[in-house]
Amino acid sequence: MAGDSSSLRTRTRKSFGYQWTEFGEMQEQFRDDFLNYIAPVAPDFFPGKRGLDAGCGFGRHMYHAHRFGARMVGLDFSRAIERAREVTLELDGVKLVQGDILRPPFAPASFDFVYSLGVLHHTVDPEGGFQALRTLVRPGGSIFVWVYSKSRRWTNTLLEGARAITSRLPLPLTRALSWGGAAIDWVFFIWPYRLLRGLFGAAVDKVTLPHIRAYARYPFQVAYADWFDRLSAPIRNYYNGEDLKGWAERAGLENVTISQTGLYGWRLYGEVPATDRAVS
Numbered sequence: 001m002a003g004d005s006s007s008l009r010t011r012t013r014k015s016f017g018y019q020w021t022e023f024g025e026m027q028e029q030f031r032d033d034f035l036n037y038i039a040p041v042a043p044d045f046f047p048g049k050r051g052l053d054a055g056c057g058f059g060r061h062m063y064h065a066h067r068f069g070a071r072m073v074g075l076d077f078s079r080a081i082e083r084a085r086e087v088t089l090e091l092d093g094v095k096l097v098q099g100d101i102l103r104p105p106f107a108p109a110s111f112d113f114v115y116s117l118g119v120l121h122h123t124v125d126p127e128g129g130f131q132a133l134r135t136l137v138r139p140g141g142s143i144f145v146w147v148y149s150k151s152r153r154w155t156n157t158l159l160e161g162a163r164a165i166t167s168r169l170p171l172p173l174t175r176a177l178s179w180g181g182a183a184i185d186w187v188f189f190i191w192p193y194r195l196l197r198g199l200f201g202a203a204v205d206k207v208t209l210p211h212i213r214a215y216a217r218y219p220f221q222v223a224y225a226d227w228f229d230r231l232s233a234p235i236r237n238y239y240n241g242e243d244l245k246g247w248a249e250r251a252g253l254e255n256v257t258i259s260q261t262g263l264y265g266w267r268l269y270g271e272v273p274a275t276d277r278a279v280s
Helices: 002-022 030-038 060-067 080-087 126-134 153-166 171-207 210-215 220-232 241-251
Strands: 050-054 071-076 094-098 111-117 137-148 254-261 265-271
Touching: 002 080, 002 171, 002 220, 030 060, 030 111, 030 137, 030 265, 050 060, 050 126, 060 071, 060 080, 060 111, 071 080, 080 094, 111 126, 126 137, 126 241, 137 241, 153 220, 171 210, 171 220, 210 220, 241 254, 241 265
Parallel strands: 050 071, 050 111, 071 094, 111 137
Antiparallel strands: 137 265, 254 265
């Protein structure tokens, strides 16, 4: 089992290192995406605080947390950290560290807040990672995460069947398959949706799948990157509100908010008690 875990971690590191150096392009829509992932947190939460982006990838969320006023540290265990350095090069108050969420290289209570968005579900021990990050939050501070949802059971089952093959393919081949998947979405769904919406307005939304409406906001590159993520990532775990409630209870968090982002994910916000001694 330990050998399997080591192999999965190595493949995960390679997959995301490749993904975020090949697809690490900032898009203006990422600001709104970030706020959606972290709700109920708003821009006025950040000024003057020190935060950790755990699993920062190429830095898209950390960039906006800094723009909102936080001093940020980005943590990632893949070579995506190289692209994050380019994205944040001109930002004062941003530091980058290469390391593992499951064994974060920071002292307890180092941060006013910690977040991990779309990352923990790709680890060999998601709740263990969450608990490790919780210890990094000072008493009275906050932790917030976003993870994949169990809601689309049939879609998830079919995807996992495909990924049993695609996640083991050479990464350039997976990239080619991902381009094909994104191209099909665009030619047969996104372009027609954009055309029809231009002709008939918002009424078209009622008969359009949510993921088509979502990707219509972005350039092709985002759909391409997400297809690669679906097909290449060696580990994907899925959760619901009850699962996250358990995480929060076992972490001893207060003022917990758990909410769903459509059928795709769940977000958890919680605060470490001001009298907490577990992180001191």
